[in-house]
Amino acid sequence: MAEAMAVDPATWQGWETGRRPLSHVKAGVLLDIRRRLLALGADPGVLHLLDPAMDADRVITSTIYPEAGSRHPLATWVHTRDTAHMIAWALNGTVPPALARRAATGRRGPVAKAPLLSAPDRSVFFAHLREAAESALRAGEDGLLLHRQCLYLCSYDQGSEATSWMVHTLHRNRDLISVRGWTPHWATARSTVAALVRLGDHQPLRDFIDRGLVGDDSAEIANLNYWAYWLGSIREAQSDDGFMRRVPANWEPVRLLGGFAVGLQQAPAYMDLYVHSLWALLTTNRWLPLADPVLADVLATQTAQLLDHEGVSPRARRELSTVHYVLRENRT
Numbered sequence: 001m002a003e004a005m006a007v008d009p010a011t012w013q014g015w016e017t018g019r020r021p022l023s024h025v026k027a028g029v030l031l032d033i034r035r036r037l038l039a040l041g042a043d044p045g046v047l048h049l050l051d052p053a054m055d056a057d058r059v060i061t062s063t064i065y066p067e068a069g070s071r072h073p074l075a076t077w078v079h080t081r082d083t084a085h086m087i088a089w090a091l092n093g094t095v096p097p098a099l100a101r102r103a104a105t106g107r108r109g110p111v112a113k114a115p116l117l118s119a120p121d122r123s124v125f126f127a128h129l130r131e132a133a134e135s136a137l138r139a140g141e142d143g144l145l146l147h148r149q150c151l152y153l154c155s156y157d158q159g160s161e162a163t164s165w166m167v168h169t170l171h172r173n174r175d176l177i178s179v180r181g182w183t184p185h186w187a188t189a190r191s192t193v194a195a196l197v198r199l200g201d202h203q204p205l206r207d208f209i210d211r212g213l214v215g216d217d218s219a220e221i222a223n224l225n226y227w228a229y230w231l232g233s234i235r236e237a238q239s240d241d242g243f244m245r246r247v248p249a250n251w252e253p254v255r256l257l258g259g260f261a262v263g264l265q266q267a268p269a270y271m272d273l274y275v276h277s278l279w280a281l282l283t284t285n286r287w288l289p290l291a292d293p294v295l296a297d298v299l300a301t302q303t304a305q306l307l308d309h310e311g312v313s314p315r316a317r318r319e320l321s322t323v324h325y326v327l328r329e330n331r332t
Helices: 009-017 027-039 044-048 050-064 081-092 119-138 140-154 160-171 186-198 203-213 217-230 241-245 253-266 268-284 293-307 314-329
Strands: none
Touching (some): 027 044, 044 050, 050 081, 050 119, 081 140, 119 140, 140 186, 160 186, 186 203, 186 217, 186 241, 186 268, 203 217, 203 268, 217 268, 253 293, 268 293, 293 314
């Protein structure tokens, strides 16, 4: 590989083992690496993950080894689902869905099964992340983005002490969940209920849908924009949560529809939010099933199966019925 990539073998080995972070190479060199790998037959989808992988490295490194006077990367940019999956891979060994179905490649000699951090590093990471969340909370409006993103990542820590801290901290935000419609703290409330779901508490998410989404056009737009960014339908990086307030103009609704179809399978714990968001997307864009009939058929099958499920909440059942009708009536 070193010969094919025209680099020194020690350099290539350093990249593979992590001794030399790929994010430290010059921009021109990184661009050349991508193009050489593509020419050698690398999967474009995997090459796409280099960016979120380097973002994850930066978040992890900046958290474990904070630099005095520098802003945490989570305070300057809204992280994406791909980056979150990469961070989770390092924290708990869960393979990102984009890579989960790929066959493992045989390697000579001992090799790690995942880029899993050591137990001491994970402990330091979460401890510093909790400190960053508390510090951001004291910063007021300027700390909103850092606070909510730290809280979300803290929910990956399943230790008993960490869980107690998370429950206390998240329930301290319950007043945000009870506010109706859009507020400057709307994104924090959404991240709070998402983290509570990860801890096994589903009711706050349903309360948030009822109070923080239903009946408020600004909140519904913000929710679809949030999903569009999270699922890759908005491709431009965002430096803060302000993009959620804008009327959708630069995202791909068909791609978002496909993201909802995948999410309903991969993250059943968030079914209520997926269903409501799918309902909001299709009731305002009833033409979408015509744009991708195959995807519409897949979603129609999914919604029919969910309607037969006894654990569906009353609101989700009503919205699923509407979604199923729109899919059935607008596919031809």
